[in-house]
Amino acid sequence: xxxxxxxxxQQVFQxxxxxxxxxxxxxxxxxxxxxLSIKISSSPLLLAVTASxxxxxxxxxxxxxxxxxxSKPYETTSLKPSAETQIHTAxxxxxxxxxxxxxxxxxxxxxxxxxxxxxxxVTLHNQELIKGLGIWEEGAEIRIPIVENYADISRLAEEVxxxxxxxxxxxxxxxxGIYAWGGSDFEAKRHLEAFEFLFAxxxxxxxxxxxxxxxxxxxxxxxxxxxxxHATGRQ
Ligand SMILES: CSCCC(=O)C(=O)COP(=O)(O)O
Ligand SMILES: [Zn+2]
Numbered sequence: 001x002x003x004x005x006x007x008x009x010q011q012v013f014q015x016x017x018x019x020x021x022x023x024x025x026x027x028x029x030x031x032x033x034x035x036l037s038i039k040i041s042s043s044p045l046l047l048a049v050t051a052s053x054x055x056x057x058x059x060x061x062x063x064x065x066x067x068x069x070x071s072k073p074y075e076t077t078s079l080k081p082s083a084e085t086q087i088h089t090a091x092x093x094x095x096x097x098x099x100x101x102x103x104x105x106x107x108x109x110x111x112x113x114x115x116x117x118x119x120x121x122v123t124l125h126n127q128e129l130i131k132g133l134g135i136w137e138e139g140a141e142i143r144i145p146i147v148e149n150y151a152d153i154s155r156l157a158e159e160v161x162x163x164x165x166x167x168x169x170x171x172x173x174x175x176x177g178i179y180a181w182g183g184s185d186f187e188a189k190r191h192l193e194a195f196e197f198l199f200a201x202x203x204x205x206x207x208x209x210x211x212x213x214x215x216x217x218x219x220x221x222x223x224x225x226x227x228x229x230h231a232t233g234r235q
Contacts, residue, residue, distance in 0.1 A: 003040070003041045003044065003046060004040050004041060004046065004066075008040065009040070009048065009066065012038050012040055012048045012064075013048060013063070013064045015038055015185050016036055016037075016038055016048060016050070016063070016064055016185075017059050017063070019036055019100075019102065019185055019189055020036060020050070020056050020059070020063075021057075021059070022189070023036075023056075023102070023104060023192075024056055024057040027106075028104040028105075028106055028196075029056035029057060029104065029105075030105060032053055032054060032055055032056065033104070033105040033177065034050075034056055034102075034103050034104045034105060034177070035049065035050045035052075035082035035084050035085070035088070035103045036049070036050050036056075036100075036101070036102050036103070037049040037050070037082075037085075037088045037100065037101045037102075038099065038100045038185050039092060039098065039099050039100065040066060042096065044068060044069060045068065045069035045089065045092055045093065046066055046067070046068055046069075046074055047066070047067055047088060047089070047092065048064050048065070048066055049064065049065065049066075049067050049081050049082050049085050049088060050063060050064055050082050051063055051064060051065055051079040051080060051081065051082070052079075052080040052081060052082050052083050053080070053083075062079060064079075065077045065079045065081060067081045067085055067089075069089055069092075069093065070089070071085040071086045071088075071089050083153060084103065084153060084156075086153050086154060086156075086157035087101075087103070087153070087156065087157045087160050087179055088101045088103075088179075089157075090157040090158070090160055090161045091160070091161075091164070091179065091181050093161075094161055094164055095164065095181065097183050098181045098182070098183065099182065099183045099184040099185065099187070099188070100181060100182055100184060100185040100187070100188035100189075101179060101180070101181040101188065102179075102180055102181070102188050102189065102192050103177055103178065103179045103180075104177055104178060104192065104196075105176065105177035106177070106178075106196060106199075108196060108199035108200045108203055109172060109177055109178045109195070109196065109199050110175055110176070110177065111199075111203055112172065112199045112202065112203065113146050113172040113173065113174045113175060113176070113177075113178075114174060114175050116146055117146050117148070117174040117175075119146075120145065120146055120147075120163075121143045121144060121145050121146055122143070122144050122146060122172070122202075123141060123142070123143050124141070124142050124144070124198050124202060125139070125140065125141035125142070126139070127198055127201065129194045129197050129198055129201075130142055130194070130198070132190055132191065132193065132194030132197070133168065133169060133170075133191055133194050133195070134169070134182075134187070134191070135167060135168075142167075142168050143165060143168065144165075144168055144170055144171070144172055144195070145163035145164070145165055145168070145171050145172065146163075146171075146172040146173075146174055147159040147160055147162075147163050147171060147172070147173055147174065148173075148174050149173050149174045149175055149176040156173070160173070160179065169181050169182055169188075169191045170191060170192075170195050178192070178195055178196075180192040180195055
């Protein structure tokens with residue numbers, strides 16, 4: 001007898017559809033990238049996960065399957081689980097309260113991961129949306145770990161496992177994307193949205209600060225020229 005009913009399976013697949021379409025509307029699945037999972041059972045660990053290589057901007061009857069703790073199909077199917085399923089199972093195993101894991105490739109998360117990849121983490125602070133990660137302390141500062149993008153998925157999953165910080169529900173993979181999770185699909189989605197906002201903000205802030213620095217430099221040069229003109233009558 002199965003651990004879950006046909007109705008539960010369908011309901012979870014529908015939840016995945018909703019999240020998938022919401023992320024697709026933001027262009028968060030370029031070139032079939034990204035994968036999603038929702039936990040169906042804790043003991044044994046079973047999850048519904050996206051099938052590998054699918055166009056995640058559409059919904060078909062062949063988009064998801066159920067896998068076990070070894071990332072292997074739990075049901076008879078011709079579908080292949082996401083190539084990165086081991087990263088999902090590693091997160092569920094290490095953080096047992098996890099109910100959903102979402103992974104997307106975006107330009108902001110890729111640039112942040114490259115910009116801070118050498119130090120192995122990015123620190124963010126002074127942002128209201130840190131509360132979106134469930135961290136409500138006054139003046140909270142967070143460190144999001146960044147791991148190298150190993151081609152060997154078992155190695156990559158081990159690195160993600162090693163990098164998990166207890167209170168931060170996300171890990172960046174360098175020049176690849178982010179994994180974010182939560183106690184439910186609602187929470188994992190909120191966490192992912194908060195991370196993506198924080199990354200986009202941080203990058204824009206760096207640009208504006210750089211621009212403001214250049215403008216201030218230009219202004220200083222102009223002021224010097226104008227002082228010279230007034231002092232000498234020549235430019
Ligand atoms: C075409 S993107 C390369 C693979 C990847 O990083 C990804 O997120 C999608 O892999 P999947 O097997 O889950 O489709
Ligand atoms: Zn990926």
